[in-house]
Amino acid sequence: MLIRLISSAGILALCAACSDKTSPSADTVATEKSAPIEIAQAKPAHQNEAFQALLDEHWAWVMAQNPTFATSLGVRDYDDQLGDPSLEAYEAEIVAQKEFLTRFESLDPALLSADNRLNRDLMLLELRNNVAAAAFGGKYMNITNRGGPHMSMTRLADRLPFFTHADYQSYVKRLAAVP
Numbered sequence: 001m002l003i004r005l006i007s008s009a010g011i012l013a014l015c016a017a018c019s020d021k022t023s024p025s026a027d028t029v030a031t032e033k034s035a036p037i038e039i040a041q042a043k044p045a046h047q048n049e050a051f052q053a054l055l056d057e058h059w060a061w062v063m064a065q066n067p068t069f070a071t072s073l074g075v076r077d078y079d080d081q082l083g084d085p086s087l088e089a090y091e092a093e094i095v096a097q098k099e100f101l102t103r104f105e106s107l108d109p110a111l112l113s114a115d116n117r118l119n120r121d122l123m124l125l126e127l128r129n130n131v132a133a134a135a136f137g138g139k140y141m142n143i144t145n146r147g148g149p150h151m152s153m154t155r156l157a158d159r160l161p162f163f164t165h166a167d168y169q170s171y172v173k174r175l176a177a178v179p
Contacts, residue, residue, distance in 0.1 A: 047111035051120060054107070058100050058123070065093060068152070068174070072159045079170035082177050085149050090139045094131060101127040153178060 063070035067078030083089075104124055109117045142148050156174065161167050 047107060048113055048116055051107050051112055051116045054100075054103055055119065055123070061096060061100070068156060068159060071161070071170075074161075079166070080173035080177075082174050085142055087139060090134075094134045097127050097130050101131060149178075 063073075063075050064078065066083055067081035068083065070078045101124065104120060104127065107120060109120055112120060143150060153175075157171065160171060162171070
């Protein structure tokens with residue numbers, strides 16, 4: 001623990017030294033190279049990069065699972081697709097969320113930046129809630145008076161962009177895909 005605190009203090013000192021946008025002196029460079037904090041810096045940086053890559057992978061998965069939401073956010077990769085409301089797709093989503101949960105849990109929060117620790121905690125909360133909710137039969141309430149395919153289809157035109165001919169074509173393809 002003491003070594004981690006000393007390493008953290010060294011990292012903060014290096015960050016402060018670099019923040020003034022001037023070149024470090026030869027003494028500073030020699031101190032940085034001889035200090036054992038290079039190893040300590042590599043691991044947190046790796047963990048933060050791994051976390052960001054996993055977060056990006058999860059976001060891409062969310063976009064693929066929710067194509068109309070993706071389009072409404074400006075992600076045009078799924079413009080002609082609808083989400084799959086089937087029970088099989090729901091079960092597959094729960095399996096994928098369990099896998100993401102395991103992968104997010106495997107990241108050591110002590111090695112993440114403060115922002116990434118918070119993001120990890122929020123992601124874990126969301127994934128745990130989704131996995132736990134699967135046990136309560138919500139998947140069988142696909143159609144209610146508040147939502148479902150019948151409601152999302154009526155709101156589809158309001159949530160999609162209509163600027164180009166391709167936008168209208170993708171909308172027509174989505175309508176054709178309605179069961």
